[in-house]
Amino acid sequence: AQRVTQPEKLLSVFKGAPVELKCNYSYSGSPELFWYVQYSRQRLQLLLRHISRESIKGFTADLNKGETSFHLKKPFAQEEDSAMYYCALPTGGGNKLTFGTGTQLKVEL
């Protein structure tokens, strides 16, 4: 079955420290992976997708097929990065996404 696993419910880092939010996936074939973010009192929104290979708000994510991972990284955390982050991949066709359980990132001053 296709699924994503986010092992950390909560990740707390200090401002300026590096951030790595973990995501592992189970998928047969070439996966298309996404990170969505939900800031406090805002809608859930797309942060980045691996096929675009962009850096959004300083975040990057590299697909590692050998380790079946798509970890989200940022070299220097900012206070405004505090949010809930979800890793997601398509399942079953029809443009449907399966989401992980989410990681709450807290950036402390």
Next chain:
Amino acid sequence: NAGVTQTPKFQVLKTGQSMTLQCAQDMNHNSMYWYRQDPGMGLRLIYYSASEGTTDKGEVPNGYNVSRLNKREFSLRLESAAPSQTSVYFCASSEVRGANTGELFFGEGSRLTVL
């Protein structure tokens, strides 16, 4: 553009009551979805509609029904609410772009409490 609009934002029900969550999108998207968000469970797909006139079950459809009223609107109905349906519900829409999965655009969420 309002994007995806959900109503109501908050609702408290008693066990056994029924209610409908409304969702509308103004982006002319073909696909629409209903997810529920629970602590420690992430987002789980309840139902989706790939296009007007079609609906399909997602991961957790039991206890829910949906109606794709037209291209803009996709409603979620709880016929007999249960405490296990206490959750935050999100409606989303997307457009397929060729072979790639389209970005999902979400509503603000509807917080439902069943007593």
